[in-house]
Amino acid sequence: MKAKTIVALFVVFAVAAWSPGAWAQGPIKLGVQAPQTGALAKHGQEQVKGIRLAVDEFQKKHNVQVDLKVYDDESDAQKAAASIEKLAGVDKVHAVVGGYGSHLVGPASEAAERYDTPYFTTGAVDRKLSAKKLKNFFRLNHMPGYAAAQSGAIKEALGAKKVGILYNSLSATAEIAQEVKDQLTAKGVEVPVFEKFEKGTTNFKPLLLKVKDAGCDALLVEGYFPDYVGTIKDAKILNLPVKAYVGAWGIGTPEFVRELGPMSEYVYGTSIWEMGTAPKEAKEEEAAMVAAYKEKFKEEPSYIAMLGYLSGKYMLEAILKGGKASGSYSPEKTREALRSLDVMSPMGRIAFDEKGDPKYFTAALFQTQKGAQVVIFPTDRKMGEVVYPAVPWGAK
Amino acid sequence: MISATSVVQSLLSGMAEGVNYSLYCLGLAFVFGIVRIINLAHGEFLVLGGYIAYWLLVKWGVNPLLALPLAAAMAGVAAFVSYRVFLQRIRTSSELNTLILTFGLGIFLANLYLQLWTADIRNIGVDWMEQPLSFFGIYVSVGEILTILISLAVVFGLYFFLTRSRTGMAIRVTAIDRDAAALAGINVERVDLVAFTIGGLLAGVGGPLLGMLAHISPGAGLHITVKAFILTVLAGVGSIPGLLVAGMILGVGEALTVTFINASYRELFGFALFIAILVIRPSGLFGRRL
Numbered sequence: 001m002k003a004k005t006i007v008a009l010f011v012v013f014a015v016a017a018w019s020p021g022a023w024a025q026g027p028i029k030l031g032v033q034a035p036q037t038g039a040l041a042k043h044g045q046e047q048v049k050g051i052r053l054a055v056d057e058f059q060k061k062h063n064v065q066v067d068l069k070v071y072d073d074e075s076d077a078q079k080a081a082a083s084i085e086k087l088a089g090v091d092k093v094h095a096v097v098g099g100y101g102s103h104l105v106g107p108a109s110e111a112a113e114r115y116d117t118p119y120f121t122t123g124a125v126d127r128k129l130s131a132k133k134l135k136n137f138f139r140l141n142h143m144p145g146y147a148a149a150q151s152g153a154i155k156e157a158l159g160a161k162k163v164g165i166l167y168n169s170l171s172a173t174a175e176i177a178q179e180v181k182d183q184l185t186a187k188g189v190e191v192p193v194f195e196k197f198e199k200g201t202t203n204f205k206p207l208l209l210k211v212k213d214a215g216c217d218a219l220l221v222e223g224y225f226p227d228y229v230g231t232i233k234d235a236k237i238l239n240l241p242v243k244a245y246v247g248a249w250g251i252g253t254p255e256f257v258r259e260l261g262p263m264s265e266y267v268y269g270t271s272i273w274e275m276g277t278a279p280k281e282a283k284e285e286e287a288a289m290v291a292a293y294k295e296k297f298k299e300e301p302s303y304i305a306m307l308g309y310l311s312g313k314y315m316l317e318a319i320l321k322g323g324k325a326s327g328s329y330s331p332e333k334t335r336e337a338l339r340s341l342d343v344m345s346p347m348g349r350i351a352f353d354e355k356g357d358p359k360y361f362t363a364a365l366f367q368t369q370k371g372a373q374v375v376i377f378p379t380d381r382k383m384g385e386v387v388y389p390a391v392p393w394g395a396k
Numbered sequence: 397m398i399s400a401t402s403v404v405q406s407l408l409s410g411m412a413e414g415v416n417y418s419l420y421c422l423g424l425a426f427v428f429g430i431v432r433i434i435n436l437a438h439g440e441f442l443v444l445g446g447y448i449a450y451w452l453l454v455k456w457g458v459n460p461l462l463a464l465p466l467a468a469a470m471a472g473v474a475a476f477v478s479y480r481v482f483l484q485r486i487r488t489s490s491e492l493n494t495l496i497l498t499f500g501l502g503i504f505l506a507n508l509y510l511q512l513w514t515a516d517i518r519n520i521g522v523d524w525m526e527q528p529l530s531f532f533g534i535y536v537s538v539g540e541i542l543t544i545l546i547s548l549a550v551v552f553g554l555y556f557f558l559t560r561s562r563t564g565m566a567i568r569v570t571a572i573d574r575d576a577a578a579l580a581g582i583n584v585e586r587v588d589l590v591a592f593t594i595g596g597l598l599a600g601v602g603g604p605l606l607g608m609l610a611h612i613s614p615g616a617g618l619h620i621t622v623k624a625f626i627l628t629v630l631a632g633v634g635s636i637p638g639l640l641v642a643g644m645i646l647g648v649g650e651a652l653t654v655t656f657i658n659a660s661y662r663e664l665f666g667f668a669l670f671i672a673i674l675v676i677r678p679s680g681l682f683g684r685r686l
Contacts, residue, residue, distance in 0.1 A: 037507060039615050041515030075615075169660060197659040200619045202610040203647070205409035206654035209402040225517050229611045237528045237537045238405070259519040259611075263526075 027065040028319050028329060030055065030312070031087035031117075033108055034098035038075025039199075042225070043100045043250065043304050047123060049297055050308025051097055057292065058316040066316065069093060073104055081107040088115030094319050094329045095120065097311045100304075102126030102172040109137045118334045120315045122307035126172050130355040136331065138338055138356040140307055140347070141272055145361040147176055149270045150220065150246060151183035153365035153377035157386050158244055160218040164193035164211035166204075166231065167222035176248055177222040192216065201227070204234040211242065218244040225250050232263055236393035243389030244268060252368045253302050264371070266390040270363040273303040274373045277364060277381055278346035286346040303347075310345055314338065398655060401533045406655040407648060412540050414647025416605060418639045419547035421624030422554065423598035429634040430571045430591040432491065433483065436498040438624055439617025440505035441471040441596045445603025446612035447509065450518045460520050460604040461542065468600035474505075475596020479589055487588065502617060509614035520607030543605045548640075550601055554594075555636045567591055571634065626670045632680020642681055645669070 032051055035044035048070055055066045069091050073080035080099070087093045088111070096112055099105040100123030112119035113134045120138045127143050154160050163184055167177035174196065181191050192214040195207055208231065211219055219242045221231050228247050235245070244266075250256075251269035271277075278286035289309055293301040301309070315334075318341065322333025342351040349360040364381045366373040374384035424438040435441075445467035452458040452466065478501055486493045525539035558564035570577040570587040578584050606612060606620070631642035646666055653665040673680060 037510055037515070037614075039613075041510060041614075042517070045515060166659075195654075195659045197654075198663045201659070201662070203409055203413040203651060206406040206651045207659050209405055209655070210398070213397060213399050213402050226611055226613070229517065229519055233526065233609070234409075236526055237540065238535050239528055239530075255516050259517065259521075261521060262523075263521065 027067045029067045029093040031093035031096040032070040032098040033083040035075040036072035040075040046304040047308035050305035051312035054309045054312030080104040081111040084111035088117040122311045130357045146363045147179035149363040149365045155187045157377045162190045162216045163218045164216035165220045169196045173222040204231045220246045222248040257371045263392045273306045273347045281344040282346045406651045410648035410651030414644035415547045418643035420602045421627040423595040424624040425628040427595035433494045437502035439620035440502045441599035442602045443617045445471045445600030446607040449604030468597045471600025472597035476593040479592040517613045632683025635682035638682025
């Protein structure tokens with residue numbers, strides 16, 4: 001009788017232990033690899049803030065503990081890969097989010113693949129990343145969406161005939177420059193100046209003079225924050241006679257406006273999200289996110305923070321969904337859950353193709369007007385009228 | 397088709413950039429020439445000067461040019477403390493140790509700035525200094541003219557300090573023959589400390605100008621240090637006026653490379669020149685002892 005009781009108890013405990021619910025309620029280990037120091041620190045820090053907010057909300061909503069581990073890759077490719085090795089190999093996280101810059105995400109996503117750990121990034125748009133067809137790789141944004149917003153707006157909203165393109169030699173900016181050039185040429189827009197510059201360039205005048213001599217209507221700079229500061233300052237000194245200044249990404253942010261003041265006025269930039277641009281189905285989510293973010297961090301969220309938030313949110317949901325179905329948090333089930341995702345978010349509809357690229361991603365082009373980002377393209381997301389011709393330095 | 401005006405404008409921009417390069421590298425060249433320390437934290441001292449000027453402008457609206465003395469003083473204090481606390485202890489050991497130590501110090505300072513002032517890129521912008529002036533179709537800003545004048549004043553000021561003042565002469569004697577200087581009664585340890593502090597002061601002057609012409613960020617120092625090192629080798633150790641000429645060769649060469657060839661060859665020009673000088677004239681273009 002005693003032996004039978006012990007066996008029965010063992011069976012009860014064993015069944016309970018192996019039931020899906022019991023496993024799925026354990027803590028989720030989420031890894032974050034992002035630059036917190038170095039050249040890309042600004043973007044990485046915003047990204048992590050968004051992820052932290054997503055974790056807070058997830059814990060409240062599902063009553064599931066999330067063990068968040070954040071590693072700084074120091075804006076360095078080797079350290080990005082090493083961060084993943086530590087997260088996946090030592091900490092045994094269930095998935096990784098973060099990553100900023102295609103040159104960092106490349107080695108990091110390959111390391112994640114070696115450890116069979118789902119990797120979800122929001123800061124890498126290089127086509128080559130998804131061309132590798134890594135089964136664990138997912139991203140919210142990619143190159144064609146950005147390029148289409150720029151070339152579409154230049155042709156349709158501005159009606160420019162000649163465009164000068166200057167681009168940073170880093171992989172993502174070099175790739176988008178080529179993509180935009182191809183798209184513009186296909187639309188019948190001339191690109192007489194197409195020049196690469198190295199990171200750290202401070203004297204942009206010789207390059208800008210080429211744009212001037214070619215008689216370009218618009219100047220397109222595919223670069224990063226320091227490149228925009230340098231080109232705008234030098235364009236002002238030269239009184240560069242173009243009608244529009246377009247930047248790739250990271251331009252027109254609140255920090256940009258704060259630092260450049262009136263020199264930020266009228267610049268164009270691509271954005272995935274600005275406050276008020278969410279589709280009507282996601283307006284409520286947008287408002288809730290912004291309110292929670294402002295309460296937690298005492299500042300407005302940038303689109304990079306929004307991307308971080310969404311990646312954290314969807315990755316955690318996928319881990320939990322996969323865990324519930326399988327009885328454990330497995331990489332395979334997490335991947336399946338991500339692949340089956342099809343939702344309307346503040347940045348539009350989100351679903352992934354077989355390479356982990358977003359199926360429906362489109363960026364918008366905004367113009368900074370009185371310090372605010374006014375979306376002017378595409379027309380269905382338009383928030384105001386374009387001011388053209390107009391450049392920060394007031395040339396014709 | 398490149399217009400003649402554009403060529404002249406490009407040439408001018410290269411000269412202006414070159415003069416600024418000279419100022420940025422002055423502290424590193426000076427310390428290397430006197431104390432024989434390749435200060436890899438030089439760029440971080442410069443960035444500190446930039447932050448001082450930035451915050452004075454943002455908080456109290458102080459013009460960055462008026463902030464120059466304080467920016468220089470703060471960077472000088474940072475150099476003084478660094479020397480007394482760290483470098484003085486290892487001066488007698490291998491020169492490689494000072495190289496590694498200053499490299500580490502640079503990383504420490506960059507990360508300290510990151511914690512103190514975040515990763516945001518800072519722009520020192522004063523409207524009237526950014527206004528362009530036009531001369532026969534050639535544009536130059538008020539700020540550029542002022543920074544060129546300041547750079548020239550600092551370079552020649554240092555030159556006269558070294559050749560005309562007693563302290564300057566003591567520094568030169570120490571640089572030429574340390575043992576002979578010590579026998580002549582010069583406190584060479586004190587000279588090292590003074591020289592390193594002056595190196596910091598000179599770097600501090602460059603910071604506000606960098607912030608006005610470009611931008612400052614916690615990680616901006618390394619690029620400045622590399623550029624300064626190239627220029628020091630180009631000019632030749634110990635040649636202060638030579639730095640100006642070397643700076644202009646580099647600045648003008650880079651600008652014309654962009655104008656006539658392609659911007660992607662700009663950095664290549666600098667490094668090619670660096671290697672060529674090392675091979676053809678290892679002592680640098682104007683290499684001589686102080």
